[in-house]
Every structure is written in structure tokens, then in C-alpha cells.
Amino acid sequence: MEVYYQSTRQNTHGIEAKAAVLQGISPDGGLYVWPNLGEEKLDLNEVCKSDYKGIASMVFNRLLSGYSQQELEECIDNAYSHTFKVDQPDTITPLATVGDVEVLELFRGPTSAFKDVALTILPWFLSKALAATNKKALILTATSGDTGKAAMSGFQDVDHTGICVFYPDGKVSAVQQKQMASQPGKNVRVFGVQGNFDDAQSMVKKLFLDEELRERLAREQIVLSSANSINIGRLIPQIVYYFDAYRQLVCKGKIAIGDSVSFSVPTGNFGDVLAGYYASLMGLPVEKFYVASNANNVLTDFLKTGVYDRNRPFIQTISPSMDILISSNLERLLYYASGKETDKVAGWMNDLATKGFYELDKQTKEIIQSMFKGGYYEDEALRKTIKDTYDATGYVLDPHTAAAYALAKEARKDSKVPVIALATASPYKFTQDVLEALGISQEDPWKAMEQLSAMHDDPIPAPLAALQNAPILHDAVIAPEEMKESVAAKALEIFQ
Numbered sequence: 001m002e003v004y005y006q007s008t009r010q011n012t013h014g015i016e017a018k019a020a021v022l023q024g025i026s027p028d029g030g031l032y033v034w035p036n037l038g039e040e041k042l043d044l045n046e047v048c049k050s051d052y053k054g055i056a057s058m059v060f061n062r063l064l065s066g067y068s069q070q071e072l073e074e075c076i077d078n079a080y081s082h083t084f085k086v087d088q089p090d091t092i093t094p095l096a097t098v099g100d101v102e103v104l105e106l107f108r109g110p111t112s113a114f115k116d117v118a119l120t121i122l123p124w125f126l127s128k129a130l131a132a133t134n135k136k137a138l139i140l141t142a143t144s145g146d147t148g149k150a151a152m153s154g155f156q157d158v159d160h161t162g163i164c165v166f167y168p169d170g171k172v173s174a175v176q177q178k179q180m181a182s183q184p185g186k187n188v189r190v191f192g193v194q195g196n197f198d199d200a201q202s203m204v205k206k207l208f209l210d211e212e213l214r215e216r217l218a219r220e221q222i223v224l225s226s227a228n229s230i231n232i233g234r235l236i237p238q239i240v241y242y243f244d245a246y247r248q249l250v251c252k253g254k255i256a257i258g259d260s261v262s263f264s265v266p267t268g269n270f271g272d273v274l275a276g277y278y279a280s281l282m283g284l285p286v287e288k289f290y291v292a293s294n295a296n297n298v299l300t301d302f303l304k305t306g307v308y309d310r311n312r313p314f315i316q317t318i319s320p321s322m323d324i325l326i327s328s329n330l331e332r333l334l335y336y337a338s339g340k341e342t343d344k345v346a347g348w349m350n351d352l353a354t355k356g357f358y359e360l361d362k363q364t365k366e367i368i369q370s371m372f373k374g375g376y377y378e379d380e381a382l383r384k385t386i387k388d389t390y391d392a393t394g395y396v397l398d399p400h401t402a403a404a405y406a407l408a409k410e411a412r413k414d415s416k417v418p419v420i421a422l423a424t425a426s427p428y429k430f431t432q433d434v435l436e437a438l439g440i441s442q443e444d445p446w447k448a449m450e451q452l453s454a455m456h457d458d459p460i461p462a463p464l465a466a467l468q469n470a471p472i473l474h475d476a477v478i479a480p481e482e483m484k485e486s487v488a489a490k491a492l493e494i495f496q
């Protein structure tokens with residue numbers, strides 16, 4: 001079946017997958033969706049006979065028509081053959097049994113964060129889409145710490161692409177700063193920006209809208225692009241590990257093919273859990289999705305009441321990647337759950353932009369509540385979960401995973417089906433907070449890693465261990481007003 005992507009906000013004629021990957025967001029502000037998703041299911045018997053890369057191939061062939069089979073195989077191979085460090089040969093996202101919950105480890109990639117699963121392959125999807133056009137793409141990313149590193153690592157030396165990352169100088173952790181400053185790659189540039197994250201972020205948004213910059217770059221066949229989590233090229237790779245988790249449970253003899261399972265997902269922008277919903281539309285038997293949040297509990301309230309209300313204080317927590325008040329990818333769930341009523345979706349999104357809240361109709365609300373249940377945990381509860389889990393099992397959770405694990409435990413009490421909690425970061429990415437939860441305070445981040453590694457079986461990931469002595473390759477610090485000229489100059493340098 002040919003696949004065409006259209007906006008969540010308007011029934012326009014669709015565009016091909018390659019164009020959707022290049023554009024990222026629809027010009028009307030909506031997100032790209034494929035209306036017929038779910039009309040053809042994946043064959044679970046085939047899935048369970050396959051391995052991670054085989055399942056990736058099935059999912060991508062279904063959703064990325066326009067890419068040849070060979071192009072997709074090259075993307076899969078480049079992204080997943082040498083980058084993830086796991087013992088099992090058949091997966092890149094292993095399943096660990098921790099107490100009575102299955103933990104899906106998504107953090108075995110190059111930067112020890114689950115975003116690696118998508119950011120290792122998105123650059124190759126982009127590169128193949130660009131190859132047909134003779135254009136080159138310069139990715140601009142403002143980062144509060146984590147996404148920038150995962151994006152640079154993914155784009156490093158990928159043909160037809162370059163990347164400029166901007167982080168707030170002095171406002172990221174010592175480890176994050178070192179991760180970015182030591183990033184190699186001929187097509188990679190990193191800048192500290194004076195000010196805070198919002199200053200860098202607003203300037204990046206301005207640069208995307210700057211006609212003069214656009215024209216200047218267009219003369220060199222360069223387009224500006226983003227690696228944002230609303231791009232279908234980031235969403236689709238995440239569907240794969242839901243099927244692969246199911247396959248692993250079948251292989252372990254814990255379920256039979258056709259049995260249902262539930263997932264508990266630490267959620268920020270709603271991309272990860274939405275990919276699970278896509279997997280269920282494509283035939284994965286899922287009973288419930290548990291949406292785990294931290295003290296920023298806008299989604300927990302939404303799933304209970306059908307009212308999404310962002311008018312509340314923003315709270316900084318020990319699980320910063322979930323400190324979000326606007327979950328962009330939720331828009332795609334609204335599209336499918338409302339019966340593809342683009343006018344309704346556009347109305348809700350307009351309410352959100354103008355009033356800061358919207359309310360679902362009864363029917364859409366009930367459809368969503370039949371599949372999704374929310375729960376949230378404040379920092380103290382997350383610390384307690386980390387401590388209790390370590391004491392009971394010896395397994396160390398990071399603060400994001402702890403939210404999913406706590407909610408999975410809760411669900412397990414009255415659930416007859418296995419619950420799989422998604423582990424989105426290595427505890428070594430948040431070592432000091434994790435150690436503190438375990439009752440140890442350590443000021444030095446490098447010593448903290450060693451202390452944590454002495455406490456359990458899982459060694460420090462090699463890239464993090466190597467970081468302390470890695471050479472600094474980027475040390476520029478600029479003012480926000482200098483970002484535009486820096487981008488223009490670096491674009492020429494990278495693509496000369």
C-alpha cells in the first residue's frame with residue numbers, strides 16, 4: 001500500500017514519506033500522520049521469528065514507502081550494527097526481569113539515552129531523502145543538555161548533513177558539557193550561548209523563520225532542518241522496540257503469541273508512548289498503556305478528566321527530560337482517537353495556543369481512557385522507588401525509568417498480563433541523583449560513576465568512562481545575537 005502523510009489539522013492531499021522526513025512539520029502547524037495506519041497488521045508469527053533489525057525492516061517497509069528496500073536496509077545497518085552495546089545478538093533493546101516487572105532497556109546506545117534509538121537512524125533517513133535532491137541539510141538544535149549530544153552523535157559524518165548545536169553556557173551539568181565539547185565529526189559544530197535555554201531556543205526558532213538567512217543558504221543548496229521529536233523519522237523507529245519487546249517475552253516463554261501485554265512509559269513529549277500506540281494499531285496486542293509522569297502531572301490530569309490544562313507552574317525535577325507542560329505528540333493521538341476529525345484537532349490546538357487549555361468531547365475522551373491510564377511521582381517518591389528497587393533486586397533505575405517502574409508496580413497489582421516498563425536512560429547519566437537516592441552524596445561526577453559501578457553488575461558505559469580525559473574540540477561561547485552569522489559561516493565551512 002502506498003503511504004501518504006497528511007496534517008493532523010487539515011484533510012489535504014498527502015506527501016510521500018521522504019518529503020515528510022525532510023519537512024518535519026506540516027506548514028499549517030500540524031503533525032504528519034498516515035490516515036490508513038493500522039489497516040494492514042504486521043504478522044505476529046513473522047515478528048516472533050525475526051530479530052530487532054528484521055522487525056525494523058517490516059515496520060519501515062510498511063510506513064516509509066518511497067524508500068527502496070535497499071535504502072532501508074542500509075539505514076538499519078548504519079544505525080544499529082555497531083552502535084549499541086548489548087550481549088544478545090538479536091536485539092539492541094534487551095529486556096531485563098526486575099521483580100515482577102519486565103524492564104525494556106532502551107539506553108544501550110552511544111549516549112546512554114533512549115533517544116539514541118531514533119537519533120542514530122533519523123540522519124540516514126534524511127541523508128537518503130536528500131540524495132535524490134542534490135540538496136544538503138543543516139540541522140539546528142537548541143538543547144538543555146541531553147538531546148544535543150544524542151543528535152550530534154547520530155549526525156556525525158552522515159553524508160549531505162551537518163549539525164549546529166547550541167546549549168546555555170554554564171547551565172548544563174559538567175558531564176553534559178564535556179559530552180558536547182568533546183564531540184568529534186567533520187560536520188558537527190557546538191556553541192555555548194550566553195543566557196539560558198530559552199534564549200538559545202527562541203533564537204533557533206527565529207533562525208528557522210529568517211528569510212534572508214534562508215535565501216543565503218539556498219544559493220549553496222543548503223536547507224535548514226531540525227531533528228525534533230515530531231518528525232516521523234524519529235517516531236517510526238520507536239515502534240520497532242515495542243514489537244521486539246513482545247518477541248523477547250515470547251522467546252522467554254513468558255507469553256504465547258497472541259497474548260496481551262501492557263506497557264508503562266516515562267513520558268514527556270508523548271513521542272515514546274505514542275509509538276507504542278502506533279504498534280498497537282499495527283497489530284501488537286496491548287491491554288493498556290500506563291503514562292508515567294513526574295511532578296509536572298499535566299498528562300495524569302488529562303487522562304483522568306479529558307481536560308488538558310497547561311496553566312500551572314513548571315516544576316524542575318530530578319527527571320528533567322519529563323519536565324514538560326506541552327506534550328506535542330499528543331496531537332497525533334487526538335487525531336486517531338477523534339476518528340481523524342482534523343477540524344476538531346485544529347480547534348483543540350488553537351484553544352491550547354490561545355487559552356492554554358482544551359477539553360475533549362465525551363467520545364474521544366472515552367476512547368483514550370480505554371487505552372491509557374496516567375500516574376505521577378514527585379521526586380521523593382522517585383528516590384524511594386530507586387532505593388526500594390535496589391534493595392529488593394540489586395537493579396539500579398534512573399529517575400525517569402523509576403517513574404515508569406513505580407507505575408508498572410502499581411498496575412501489576414490488578415493486572416493479569418505482563419507489564420513492560422520502558423527504561424529511557426542509563427543510571428550513569430544521572431549518577432549523582434541516583435547515588436543520593438541510595439543514601440550517598442558525592443560532589444565529583446566522575447567519582448560518583450565509579451562508586452555506582454562498584455554497587456551493581458552493570459559497568460560504566462564506555463563512552464561515559466572515556467569522557468573524563470576526552471580532548472575538548474569545541475570551546476566557542478557566543479551571544480544569542482551572534483548565532484545567525486555563526487550558522488551562516490559554519491554552513492559554508494561544513495559543506496565546502
Ligand SMILES: *Cc1c(COP(=O)(O)O)cnc(C)c1O
Nearest residue numbers: 267268269270271272321424425
Ligand atoms: C526524552 C526522554 C523522555 C520522554 O520521552 P518522550 O518521547 O518525550 O515522551 C523520558 N526519559 C528520558 C530519559 C528522555 O530522554
